[in-house]
Amino acid sequence: MRAFIIRPFGKKESLDKVEINFDDIERLLINPALERLRIHGRTTIEIMRAGNIREDMFNRLLTADLVIADISLHNPNVFYELGIRHAFRDKYTLLLRSDASKVPFDLQTDRYLPYKHTDPASSIDDLVRALQQTLASEKSDSPVFQYLPHLKPEDAALFLAVPREFLEAVERAKNKKLRGDLRLLASEAEGFVWEIEGMRIVARALDEIDSLHGAKKTWETIRNQVPDDLEANLALSSIYERLDDYSQSEQALNQVFKLKSLSREKLSEVHALHGDLLRSEWAQSWRNIAEPEALRKSALRSPLLGRAFQAFWKAFRHDLNNFDSAINALALLIIETSLANDMPNVWKGLFDENEEDNSEHELKKRLKQIVQLKSTAALALDAERQRLDREDNTDFWFECSEAAFLCLTSDSPDRITQQYADALAVSPTYAREVMHNQLVVFQKLGVRSSSVTAALEAFKDSDLSKSSETRSLQSISNRILLFAGHRADTGYLTEGNIDKFTADIREKIQQELQHGNILFGLAGGSNGGDILFHEICSELDIKTRIYIPSAMEGFIGKYVSPGGASWVERFWTLCDSARKDKRLFILDEMDSMDELPRWLQEKSGYNTRRRNHLWMLHHALALTGEITLLVFWDGKPSDGKGDVADLVEIATSNGIKVVRIPAEREPLRQQA
16 A cells, blocks of 8 residues: 655744654654555655656655645645645545644644654554544545535546556466466556556456456455455455355445445446355355255255345346346246246245245246346347447357357257357356356256257367366365575585585475475576476476576576586576476566566566566465475575575465575685
8 A cells, every 4th residue: 555645844843933853753653654554655755856746746646545644834835735635535635733733724624633743753553543544434534525525536547557568568478377477467566656556457367367366366455455446346256256255255245335436337237246146155055965856945945046136137227238137137037937837835835825826926927027038138138249240349258148048048959059159169268167057057957958958068078177276276285396595606505515405405305295296396597406406306206397587698697607517507408398398487588687677677675586586486376286485595584685585584474384404605605
C-alpha cells in the first residue's frame, strides 16, 4: 500500500510563533507509523528532487491509497494539495496537526489527529490506530463528497500508466504459460505507483492460463490493499468456488453486494456468480452418495437447488443480454421438474400435507417458466451471435453456452455432438472442464440422458486432465528442491574441500528423497554450488531446471569463467542437456549482466542477482508441491543485494523448509 504525505518542510513558525521541525515530525512520527503498518510513503520534496513536480504530484494525490496531510500551518501548498485530494478521492485521507497550532475554521468539523510537536514519537500509537480506522472505514472523509452525496469519486486506474515494457513482459509470459514468470512480475510491481493496476493485469493473465493459486494470491494482495475492489472480489469469489472454498466465495460476494454503485450489468454478474456458488454447493451435497435413487432424492430435496435457480433468474432479470444466466436457470428448472415427475412423492413431500394442490401448482408454474426461458434464452443467444458476426469475433464462452442450450432443447444426437465438438475446438482447458462437469451432473441425475450421452461423445478425444498446478496439489508426495550456494571463485570451494562439499550436497539430496519423490530440482548456473547441484541430481536421476537471469555471454563472463576453464566446460555440458529437454530458462536476453529492464531500474534495493533468486522461488511456488530450499551457505547475514541469505529470508517468510550445508571460505582467498 502506498501513502503520500502532504506537509510543510524544514523548520517553520506557527501563528503563535512556536517553531516546529516538520522534517522531524515525518522522521519521528509519520514514518514509524507507516512502517509499522507496512505502508510505503513519499512526500512532495522527493518529487521536487526528481523533477516534473506537477505531473508526479497530481498523480500521487489521485492514486495514493492513503494521504496524510499535516495542517499545522496555514500553508497554501498544503491546502492546495489537500483540496485536490478531497475533490477527486472520497476516502482514505487523514489530517494531522501539532498542539502548537489552530485548525482553520473550514476544517474544524473534520477529523484530525493532534500530536505534541516537542515529542512527536509519543503519538505513534495514536497515529497507527487512526490510520487503521481510516483505512477500515467505509464512510467518506472528504467534505466535498460529504456535502455532494451524488458525486462519484474518480477511478484511480484512470490516472495510472503501467509501463509498456511491463505489459509486454506479462503478455510474453502469458502466451508461454509461464506461471512463475507471472508471479515474479506481480511481486516486482509492488512499491510502484501503478502497482495495483500492474498486479491486476498479472492476475487476469494467471486467470486466463488457469493458474488458480497464483491468481488467488495476486487478487488477494490487491484486495488486502483495496478491500472493496469490485474486480478482485468477483474474481476471488469465482476462484474460491472452483477450489471448493464456498465460505470464502460467499464472503467475497457479500463484500460486492455492499457496494451501492453497481450498474445493472455488474449486479447481474454478481448474482450469476452467486448462482455458480450455490449450484456447486448443491452438487457437492449429493455427489458422493453411492446409491443412485438416494442421490436423486437428495438432489431434489436440497433447498440449494431452488436458491441457485433464483440467483441465476435474478441475474437474467437484471440484464436480459446475460444469456449464460438464462441457460443456467433453464438447466436447473429442467433438472427440478424432471426429478419431480420421476419422484412425485418426494416432490409432494417438499410441501405441507394440506398443500398437495400447491405442489401441483408449483410444478405447472416451473414448466411454464421453462417454456418462457427457452424462448428468451434463444433470443439472447441470437442477438449475441449477430453481434459477434458483425465484429467478426469469436467467444469460446458463447460457443459453450450455445452447446449447452442445444443439449437442453434438442433431441438430435448428431447436432448436439457436433455443437460440443465445435465449442471444444476453441475452448481452453478450464472451459472444457466446466462444460464436462455440468454434463456429469445431468448424467448422475439421469436427466436428458440421450442428449447428455451425445454431448459427452464429443469429449472422448478431449484432454480433461487437470493443469499441472492442480495435479501436483493432489499428490503431496511430489517434492521440489530449490538450491542456492556460494561460488567457487569466491573462495568457498577449493581442490582441498570440493570432494567434502560434494558429498555433503549429495547426502542432503538423498535425505530429501527419503521423504518422497522429487519432481524437479531448480538452481542457477554459477560455478561452484549451482553446477555441483545439477551434476549430483543428474547422477541420482533427478531432473533439474537451470535458471539464467540474462544473456548467456554476460552470465558466463561474470559467474562461470572466473572459477576456471573446467567450470565453463561443465556449464556447457549441463546447458546442452537441459536445452534438449527444454529445462534451460533464460529470463532476459539483455547484453549487460548488471542491467535490469528499464521499468525496474527505479526499484529500491533491487538487482539482477536478487531477481534471479526470486524468479526461481516463484517458479517453485507455481509448481506447488512441498518445497525445500537447500543452501550451501556460510550463515552470514544478508548484504541486502540478493545473496543467499536474502533468499533464505524470503523463503522462510513463504513457509518453505530451509536445509543448510555449512560453507567456509579459505582465509587466503577472501574476495568480494
